[in-house]
Amino acid sequence: DQQVKQNSPSLSVQEGRISILNCDYTNSMFDYFLWYKKYPAEGPTFLISISSIKDKNEDGRFTVFLNKSAKHLSLHIVPSQPGDSAVYFCAASALGYQLIWGAGTKLIIKP
Amino acid sequence: GAGVSQSPSNKVTEKGKDVELRCDPISGHTALYWYRQRLGQGLEFLIYFQGNSAPDKSGLPSDRFSAERTGESVSTLTIQRTQQEDSAVYLCASSLDARVYEQYFGPGTRLTVT
Numbered sequence: 722d723q724q725v726k727q728n729s730p731s732l733s734v735q736e737g738r739i740s741i742l743n744c745d746y747t748n749s750m751f752d753y754f755l756w757y758k759k760y761p762a763e764g765p766t767f768l769i770s771i772s773s774i775k776d777k778n779e780d781g782r783f784t785v786f787l788n789k790s791a792k793h794l795s796l797h798i799v800p801s802q803p804g805d806s807a808v809y810f811c812a813a814s815a816l817g818y819q820l821i822w823g824a825g826t827k828l829i830i831k832p
Numbered sequence: 833g834a835g836v837s838q839s840p841s842n843k844v845t846e847k848g849k850d851v852e853l854r855c856d857p858i859s860g861h862t863a864l865y866w867y868r869q870r871l872g873q874g875l876e877f878l879i880y881f882q883g884n885s886a887p888d889k890s891g892l893p894s895d896r897f898s899a900e901r902t903g904e905s906v907s908t909l910t911i912q913r914t915q916q917e918d919s920a921v922y923l924c925a926s927s928l929d930a931r932v933y934e935q936y937f938g939p940g941t942r943l944t945v946t
Contacts, residue, residue: 755933764836764937767935810874810875
């Protein structure tokens, strides 16, 4: 039973354009959501997060949107840069410490 | 270094052997987590340590898996009688405490069971 789903295994975007990564969840008890970025042979690194009391959080080129009624969140990267090529994981928490992770989306930024 | 470190980075072992994986968390971080990532999948929670509290072992897949942590420092994950399905990347993460959702990860140990 996948509580956090990232339905696109990969996404290819032109450099300078917007990248939109999507994540769906099923557990209405989730109250905090995070996005992590992972390069090959490295551990995931924290990117941006959002609490369920908000519907948007912005940090530089990265914005996360949360639609609680649809149980959907998305990460927008504008403008996309070559260094953004990585695997992006969505994670959610309902218990405060245990994170439930999606399978990841591989983002490829084309020059 | 200031980050989470793990050793070894790669481990190849024969089926049936025991392996021990090590994690050094960020100094001052009281919470420590172990995850497993199989190829093409998300991170699978294994075990969680918080200070001197009893660990949350709810994610350990079988009794062949165990983990220890000495105080708020080093942790070891032990897999006994390894099986081919144990092949995965094992990731360790730490966070300031249980109330902080953002976790900092080590580079992982890639375990291959032949």
